[in-house]
Amino acid sequence: MSTPAITAESITMAYGSFVVMNDLNFKINPGSICVIMGGSGCGKSTLLKHLIGLKEPAAGEIFYGKESFTKADRETRSNFLRKIGVTYQSGALFSSLTLAENVAVPLQKELNLKPKKVRDIASYKLALVGLAGFEDFYPAEISGGMRKRAALARAIALDPDLLFFDEPSAGLDPLSSARLDELILQLRESLGTTVVIVTHELESIFAIADHCLYLDVDEKTLTAQGSPKDLVENPPNDRVYKFLTRNGQSRT
Amino acid sequence: MSAAGKTAASPATADVSCDSGTCRVVCAGDWKLGETPDVPQFPHTSHGNKITYDVSRVTSWDSSLAVFLLTLAGEARDTGAIIDTDALPKDLQHLLALALAVPEKETGRDDLPKKSFVTRTGESVLDFLDTTKAAITFFGQLMISSVCLFRGRIPFRMREFYLLIQETGVGALTIVGLVATLTGLILAFVGSVQLKQFGAEVYVADLVGISMAREMGSLMTAIIMAGRSGAAFAAHIGSMKANEEIDALTTLGIEPHGHLVLPRVIALTLMMPLLSLYATFLGIIGGGVISNATLGISWSQYIVEMQTVVNITEISIGVGKAFVFAVLVAVSGCFSGMRSGTDAAAVGRATTDAVVNSIVLIVVADSIFAVVFSILGI
Numbered sequence: 357m358s359t360p361a362i363t364a365e366s367i368t369m370a371y372g373s374f375v376v377m378n379d380l381n382f383k384i385n386p387g388s389i390c391v392i393m394g395g396s397g398c399g400k401s402t403l404l405k406h407l408i409g410l411k412e413p414a415a416g417e418i419f420y421g422k423e424s425f426t427k428a429d430r431e432t433r434s435n436f437l438r439k440i441g442v443t444y445q446s447g448a449l450f451s452s453l454t455l456a457e458n459v460a461v462p463l464q465k466e467l468n469l470k471p472k473k474v475r476d477i478a479s480y481k482l483a484l485v486g487l488a489g490f491e492d493f494y495p496a497e498i499s500g501g502m503r504k505r506a507a508l509a510r511a512i513a514l515d516p517d518l519l520f521f522d523e524p525s526a527g528l529d530p531l532s533s534a535r536l537d538e539l540i541l542q543l544r545e546s547l548g549t550t551v552v553i554v555t556h557e558l559e560s561i562f563a564i565a566d567h568c569l570y571l572d573v574d575e576k577t578l579t580a581q582g583s584p585k586d587l588v589e590n591p592p593n594d595r596v597y598k599f600l601t602r603n604g605q606s607r608t
Numbered sequence: 609m610s611a612a613g614k615t616a617a618s619p620a621t622a623d624v625s626c627d628s629g630t631c632r633v634v635c636a637g638d639w640k641l642g643e644t645p646d647v648p649q650f651p652h653t654s655h656g657n658k659i660t661y662d663v664s665r666v667t668s669w670d671s672s673l674a675v676f677l678l679t680l681a682g683e684a685r686d687t688g689a690i691i692d693t694d695a696l697p698k699d700l701q702h703l704l705a706l707a708l709a710v711p712e713k714e715t716g717r718d719d720l721p722k723k724s725f726v727t728r729t730g731e732s733v734l735d736f737l738d739t740t741k742a743a744i745t746f747f748g749q750l751m752i753s754s755v756c757l758f759r760g761r762i763p764f765r766m767r768e769f770y771l772l773i774q775e776t777g778v779g780a781l782t783i784v785g786l787v788a789t790l791t792g793l794i795l796a797f798v799g800s801v802q803l804k805q806f807g808a809e810v811y812v813a814d815l816v817g818i819s820m821a822r823e824m825g826s827l828m829t830a831i832i833m834a835g836r837s838g839a840a841f842a843a844h845i846g847s848m849k850a851n852e853e854i855d856a857l858t859t860l861g862i863e864p865h866g867h868l869v870l871p872r873v874i875a876l877t878l879m880m881p882l883l884s885l886y887a888t889f890l891g892i893i894g895g896g897v898i899s900n901a902t903l904g905i906s907w908s909q910y911i912v913e914m915q916t917v918v919n920i921t922e923i924s925i926g927v928g929k930a931f932v933f934a935v936l937v938a939v940s941g942c943f944s945g946m947r948s949g950t951d952a953a954a955v956g957r958a959t960t961d962a963v964v965n966s967i968v969l970i971v972v973a974d975s976i977f978a979v980v981f982s983i984l985g986i
Contacts, residue, residue: 483708489713538706539706
């Protein structure tokens, strides 16, 4: 059995003395697409921030492969971060840079390439997300959905092993959302990327997720995990069933 | 991505060979971002040929191979060649198909004609006129909001107002005090060197007193407040605009000028004259320290001499100027914020504009004051 790409061991997330989630234990297999889901305010985005090192767990440990990410020194952590790509809820593009320059930022930081090659890679990444020809546009000149796609182009600039998405479909039209799902699947198929997505877009969950983690806001812990199909067919509790079926009625 | 069964790492290579109507591009080695060969040129004889790829000797690849093949395809297309991608692995074919799925947008950015000097000058003039018109409109709306406020037709949120008073007043005491004291010290020090030559050291008190009361107290305070409160107003309102909070206020029927601009203008207008007085006082103290320490002028001498020149007229002039400067700083900051764009860079520009415009307006206003007071003989 292969080593999980990410392992969370007894993670507790807290803001000061306010505990958001307790005792989270899960594994994400390499090359899989894992969706973190749950009701509003349950701590999905907070968990994502813990996984990418923007927040430290109050207790517990996160492992990338076999190595601890939580206890890693600065240099090791920097090496881990080199292998991940993140797209944020708002896109978080640098507004003073063009789209090509945004995508070029990680390329210039990590690779010693001629400007022409950097530009070619940036153009390719933008083309992958359907933004061919928009290289010289500034973020303020394109729509919110396009900004999100450009942010994805920046996140995949270095062909990361792990890709994290915070609400990727929010603000996208159905076609763009479907295209993004297709792109995520393609990246996984072609490059073997492990994908972690925070979303509550059921359509996306059922279309692409291999594994789901359900964070329960009332229980303050992970109450269900498995494939979306398994969770619908054998839900561990009513809340998961209601969430995945968009049904206010309890399972009978 | 690595091809199965391959072993030792080898540099990425790409060769083009053309033979009897077919050009063959052979790629080999490990293809990694940052370690790829340059795109080879197709021979001229390849015009109209078929181009095939052979990547069977590629041991591992990532996006670099896709970028290479796409660039190559672009070059080949220019020669009118037909590209056959059937020999590529399915994964790679899918990535290329995905990249080509949406046709490149014809932005026409490269075709935009260069603007002549006359055009650019004309546009700058029109832009200036547009900004001036907007500034006048803004000031007019502010006046209307003021009238509405005094008639009780718009609500005034006292809690926010107190916070603004605190931020623009108490919050600025340290920096204003420090700068004013140092200004007084500098004035006294520079003045003493000159006055000493004529044995008129005692007039350092006159120099520091008149300078601080009439000019430097209000001017230095205004410049500090332009950089502090004016910039903060622009950044705060600009961020609110970027977050569509201004739109939300408008659609809720709340007039943004009355809600956001007016409290700031009033708060700064109330605080700046007081800060100016405070700055004048500390500047005079600073000058006294130097007079006492380097010129041997006693504190009583210094104060008595000061009283002969610094009277209520001088103080009133300083306070009056501070009042006008406060209006200029507050209005300029809020105006820049309200005119800000909706991205982070635009908020930054708005903040810069606020500070630069405030300082220019302060200096212009001070010059006008100097001329007017000279004509009036005060």
